[in-house]
Amino acid sequence: MTRLLPLALGAVLGLALHAPAAEAAARKPASLAIVHARVVTMDEQLHVHDDGTIIIDGGNIVAVGPAGLEKDYATARTIDAQGNIAMPGMVNAHNHIAMMAFRGLGEYRTDDRLRKFFFPLESRMLSRRLINVASRQAAMELAVAGVTTVVDMYYHEDEVAEAVREVGIRGVLGETVINFPVVDAPEPYGGFQYAVDFVERFKDDPLITPAFAPHAPYSVSPQMLARIQQAAERYDVPVLMHLVEPLDEWERVKARFPEAAGFGDELEYLDSTGILSPRLLAAHVLRADDKDIALLKARGVGIAHNPKANTKGHGGLSPALEMMRAGLGVGLGTDGPLSSNQMDIVSIMGYAKRVATIRHPETTTYTPPELVAMATIGGARALKMDDRIGSLEPGKAADVILVDTRSLNMQPLYDVYAAIAYQADAGDIYTTIVNGRVVARDGKVLTIDLDRQQQEWNRVTREVAEFARTLDY
Ligand SMILES: [Zn+2]
Structure with a gap:
């Protein structure tokens, strides 16, 4: 009863400013929502949601379903997949x-x-x-x-x-x-x-x-x-x-x-x-x-x-x-x-x-x-x-990974499984999420110092190349 009081008071007093905050409080917290994705779940029944939503909180998936699902959640971040494929x-x-x-x-x-x-x-x-x-x-x-x-x-x-x-x-x-x-x-x-x-x-x-x-x-x-x-x-x-x-x-x-x-x-x-x-x-x-x-x-x-x-x-x-x-x-x-x-x-x-x-x-x-x-x-x-x-x-x-379906090789897209298995190439994957964290986007890893890695990689491969020249092939 006490929990309802501020809401009721707010409504009576016409405090529209407070309404969204109260509504948000009623929604369940989530760290990330992926919306408008063609969700290929790979669950037991092979459910596919053509305009689907994935709700993530921390490292876990909390809900998968049709468009609009995100309205039940107060989500810190939203990724609009714009009709592209989301799959495991x-x-x-x-x-x-x-x-x-x-x-x-x-x-x-x-x-x-x-x-x-x-x-x-x-x-x-x-x-x-x-x-x-x-x-x-x-x-x-x-x-x-x-x-x-x-x-x-x-x-x-x-x-x-x-x-x-x-x-x-x-x-x-x-x-x-x-x-x-x-x-x-x-x-x-x-x-x-x-x-x-x-x-x-x-x-x-x-x-x-x-x-x-x-x-x-x-x-x-x-x-x-x-x-x-x-x-x-x-x-x-x-x-x-x-x-x-x-x-x-x-x-x-x-x-x-x-x-x-x-x-x-x-x-x-x-x-x-x-x-x-x-x-x-x-x-x-x-x-x-x-x-x-x-x-x-x-x-x-x-x-x-x-x-x-x-x-x-x-x-x-x-x-x-x-x-x-x-x-x-x-x-x-x-x-x-x-x-x-x-x-x-x-x-x-x-x-x-x-x-x-x-x-x-x-x-x-x-x-x-x-x-x-x-x-x-x-x-x-x-x-x-x-x-x-x-x-x-x-x-x-x-x-979760997102696969770009607008690339030329992914068109036309009649059967989502055939498109993934036979048409897609690695370059079509534009977002990689692991344990709820976006690890790579648009062909780039977001988690490490890329310049430092490039320098260390150059050093290692230079040494390998030098030694490989001494081997017989
Ligand atoms: Zn092996």
Whole structure:
């Protein structure tokens, strides 16, 4: 009753000046409203609001609905999307972003590129500084391209985390554990302790999800895989691993770890270590028969599908379509900047379709909504983060991108999913919002000192270029 009194008094006295303030007080507070957007929610029912509104408060989406919804909220800031598309930010489900420093090198031969190029570059050039500067550069490119969550496995992952957090996108970042000495671990498997420290440090970060990253089945022993799995369970964090990538992977595993020879196949062997679990995001999985797919499904393993990297390299075409149809969580990734050279997920959607059609010329493969789903909610499901990211729904994190539909390549726009999957390119994304914060707009990152980054980037790439000249290719 007392609350109504000032309003009633105001009305009686004709104090029009006070009315809007009183009305605002009745409205719910919100930090940001996106209005007049074609909202592609990617929720379970694939709701699209042709003239839609998204209400954000702090880091979360509080409401999604038709035009006019914003009238119920006292909003600090409003973005008029002018009919352009608003959709969930994309997930790049597999990457090694610090290798951005080496992109474009050693491209003239692929037969022995790893030994002749990768390893000398990594052993000579890798440092905390290079990893930090290159990761920041890569995170900028991802942010501008509408990737709001990047999955990464590398060394000095704390430097990757600092860079990703500074730019302001989300990272699921795994410290690599491998059976030989590397830049951040002089002992074989030294990455394990590094990973434990990394996980403890970033465990409660709002943007960073720290993870363990056993490199691959042929480079990590069954004992270490079991130990990693136990640690991941103790800390309740994901595990990231390359799986079934080289053509001779199973042969390599058996040659290195004789105990594997007692098992019928690679996945059966890996299952004995406990590593196949819902925590695992497996990158590639280039060969899997029905039995393998059933086992991966039963264990709840998520899949990162990297068609551009797989076809630039020599791994072959992944059965990603079969895995998705079997109900596994399948997301899209690029792999590192040396493997596919591009970082965006927009162009991977159409590419995944083309690759699937080459593998299955006799049948219809992905539909456009399935492709957009893999780029967004599919990646979230593969990471077991679909309760938090991947679609535009109340209660989820405010990771939203705006796609310009007035560009020539986006016209005509008859089917919004087909336009996103096949017509859009990364340059059409003009606003990237992560956790409620506008991180990039009109092709520019807004969160960091761009001049300083440019200077540091120039220094790093000059040093890399100098050393690369001494390598044989
Ligand atoms: Zn990789």
